[in-house]
């Protein structure tokens with residue numbers, strides 16, 4: 001009787017309206033902000049700010065409007081954005097243990113599944129990070145191997161530049177050169193710049209970084225279950241990661257064939273030994289899969305970041321020839337032409353150091369850092385951020401903070417020089433982020449940048465193709481990279 005009554009009065013339209021009202025009310029109830037939650041743009045129900053861009057330029061505009069702590073909602077996920085040197089310092093350094101976890105990012109979780117260093121949390125992260133730092137240092141700095149390996153690679157790099165007749169895209173050599181340093185640490189050997197498989201793997205890596213910034217990739221993070229069935233760039237990204245992982249698995253397989261636990265040759269050997277040692281502690285995550293994803297972390301993070309910074313550096317040198325001349329004058333004065341640059345030269349080359357730092361500041365290659373998550377209820381800037389909330393730290397807003405930098409929009413090595421022309425550190429220099437999750441490859445990256453940069457400028461002068469106006473506009477994606485360009489080299 002009741003069902004008959006309902007059927008008579010509830011036609012299809014009424015049912016649909018009813019469902020919509022139900023969904024809306026559920027959404028409003030479920031996603032209600034707690035008191036004092038950071039403000040943000042109006043969020044349409046159900047989808048939230050899914051159409052708001054996630055690039056750093058959009059986030060900077062939102063910060064101007066809503067302040068240094070604001071929030072945005074994609075789907076049902078809320079993210080708090082933190083901007084400006086003072087607020088970022090408070091979040092990462094003063095409140096050291098508040099934002100040291102990673103959220104689950106569906107795009108990366110699909111492949112990493114919480115393994116490795118950069119996307120893991122808790123005990124696994126602690127153990128994997130500690131192991132990575134200790135062994136990168138052991139196979140690099142402590143044994144002085146690293147300096148030699150970068151010097152040797154600089155010779156290959158300069159030779160490759162010399163062999164190019166006309167204008168060329170330096171990325172074809174910078175990526176393999178930089179990658180070879182991390183490969184030497186991980187696998188105990190480098191690759192030839194014409195090694196097909198190596199070049200393909202590097203290409204998958206470059207493409208993965210670009211794809212990770214695509215609209216599909218961002219939508220995947222909001223509607224992962226739906227987009228799993230939709231073709232598009234995100235599927236290509238997953239495929240690229242699998243291809244890179246395959247390359248790494250092959251290296252691991254070869255290592256296992258002639259592995260001698262008493263004489264570790266490189267990072268992989270040491271990790272295999274750690275797997276034996278930690279057999280009774282499976283929670284620490286030392287197994288073959290974790291080795292693949294830790295090496296994927298180091299291979300990926302250790303290649304694209306430093307190579308992109310080098311591309312910015314050469315671009316700035318072409319754009320500002322007077323600055324290039326001053327670097328070369330310092331190289332001639334301190335090193336000369338008869339020997340290779342060494343790490344000890346760094347202390348005597350304040351201008352070159354300032355130029356490299358300014359390149360990192362302006363290059364701003366990871367504008368929004370890596371995503372974070374509040375590990376406990378925290379109050380920041382008077383706002384309440386509940387445990388579990390996703391947090392994005394705008395490194396870009398720190399590197400461009402008007403109250404910290406004299407001329408934030410201009411390439412100005414003077415930012416890092418005192419009145420006497422000596423190098424001066426700046427607190428707001430945070431391209432490697434800060435706090436518990438800060439970049440563990442910073443010492444390695446800084447050595448590479450100094451030795452590659454000085455070796456190239458010792459041997460060459462860089463200029464643009466005749467008649468070509470170079471653009472300093474970055475290509476927005478997961479990283480902020482210069483657009484492709486070609487350069488001319490004249491031997492000095």
Ligand code: HEM
Nearest residue numbers: 117118301302305306366370432433437438439440441445
């Ligand atoms: C110019 C070069 C580089 C820049 C600008 C850079 C920048 C960064 C940034 C911004 C983060 C995120 C930190 C955070 O979440 O607060 C990071 C994390 C990381 N970087 Fe780098 N990086 C560079 C080179 C390297 C190199 C050479 C390696 C490898 C040896 C490396 C390995 C890592 C790893 C493993 C993490 C994750 C750390 C964790 O989650 O605990 N990076 N890097």
